[in-house]
Amino acid sequence: xxxxxxxxxxxxPVHFRYTAGLAGEKFLREIKDNGRLIAARCNSCQLNYIPxxxxxxxxxxxxxxxxPVENSGVVQSYTICTQDNEGKQLPEPVxxxxxxxxxxxxxxxxxxxxxxxxGDRVRAVFKNKSGRxxxxxxxxxxxxxx
Amino acid sequence: xxxEPPGRGLKEEDLERNNxxxxxxxxxxxxxxxxxxxxxxFLNGLKAGEILGTKCDSCGxxxxxxxxxxxxxxxxxxxxxxxxxxxxxxxxxISYIATDTTRQKTPTIPAVIEIDSAGHAGFLHIIGEAxxxxxxxxxxxxxxxxxxxxxxxxITDIRYFKPxx
Numbered sequence: 001x002x003x004x005x006x007x008x009x010x011x012x013p014v015h016f017r018y019t020a021g022l023a024g025e026k027f028l029r030e031i032k033d034n035g036r037l038i039a040a041r042c043n044s045c046q047l048n049y050i051p052x053x054x055x056x057x058x059x060x061x062x063x064x065x066x067x068p069v070e071n072s073g074v075v076q077s078y079t080i081c082t083q084d085n086e087g088k089q090l091p092e093p094v095x096x097x098x099x100x101x102x103x104x105x106x107x108x109x110x111x112x113x114x115x116x117x118x119g120d121r122v123r124a125v126f127k128n129k130s131g132r133x134x135x136x137x138x139x140x141x142x143x144x145x146x
Numbered sequence: 147x148x149x150e151p152p153g154r155g156l157k158e159e160d161l162e163r164n165n166x167x168x169x170x171x172x173x174x175x176x177x178x179x180x181x182x183x184x185x186x187x188f189l190n191g192l193k194a195g196e197i198l199g200t201k202c203d204s205c206g207x208x209x210x211x212x213x214x215x216x217x218x219x220x221x222x223x224x225x226x227x228x229x230x231x232x233x234x235x236x237x238x239x240i241s242y243i244a245t246d247t248t249r250q251k252t253p254t255i256p257a258v259i260e261i262d263s264a265g266h267a268g269f270l271h272i273i274g275e276a277x278x279x280x281x282x283x284x285x286x287x288x289x290x291x292x293x294x295x296x297x298x299x300x301i302t303d304i305r306y307f308k309p310x311x
Contacts (some may be wrong), residue, residue: 013175017169
């Protein structure tokens with residue numbers, strides 16, 4: 001498609017379908033079916049990985065044990081998005097935070113209900129079971145714990 | 147014990163039957179490509195129904211699509227030429243797969259066309275009005291132009307090249 005002879009415009013019709021992998025699938029299904037967070041346990045390193053993965057990134061051992069993780073954590077970092085991922089202005093700013101959990105190694109990036117600061121304690125709010133699809137968005141958002 | 151990698155292969159039916167959780171995503175991959183001086187003029191030429199090239203005043207080499215410098219002698223290519231809209235098939239392919247990887251019943255025949263009187267210079271286009279089996283290297287072809295009011299200053303202002311005696 002041409003606008004004028006100095007610019008050629010086009011687009012790539014790229015479609016992705018992303019699978020979560022073995023551990024990611026377990027993690028998402030636990031959220032969907034039980035409204036719970038889980039981590040993959042490495043007994044030799046004494047670490048619980050969230051999101052879970054199938055190998056320990058320290059000792060390379062295979063991880064097959066899963067442990068529950070509390071659904072409340074601490075804001076490690078945050079940002080406020082005013083544009084969507086195509087650069088368009090959002091009607092409302094979206095708060096995004098990286099949340100760490102006391103008993104687990106790693107953390108989750110998700111939306112927060114309200115503006116948060118580093119160090120704020122937050123908890124996951126899950127969608128109603130009927131509305132869950134097996135997506136990370138089955139967590140509606142994280143909200144501040146007063 | 148032999149090493150057994152974890153995981154399992156996925157089949158199309160696993161995705162169709164939602165045996166595994168997936169996230170579908172389509173990135174916005176729009177682009178705008180600046181043509182530069184020479185190609186801009188070339189595209190404007192196509193809009194006017196002309197194939198333009200440049201001639202190097204130093205070595206005489208003709209470039210089509212045109213360039214603003216000769217890559218043989220690094221001189222500015224000063225002379226613009228109006229070239230004929232006929233040429234010769236340098237190489238071609240018969241493609242049963244569209245750009246989005248879907249299969250097509252009627253193949254597309256992309257070919258590099260060496261424009262007449264331009265040495266071996268030429269460009270990639272498609273062959274039309276020819277059966278795949280009849281296309282040959284060295285075949286003489288002629289441009290079939292889009293109607294003037296439909297031209298946009300694009301390489302597709304030439305619809306295709308057809309066999310020509």
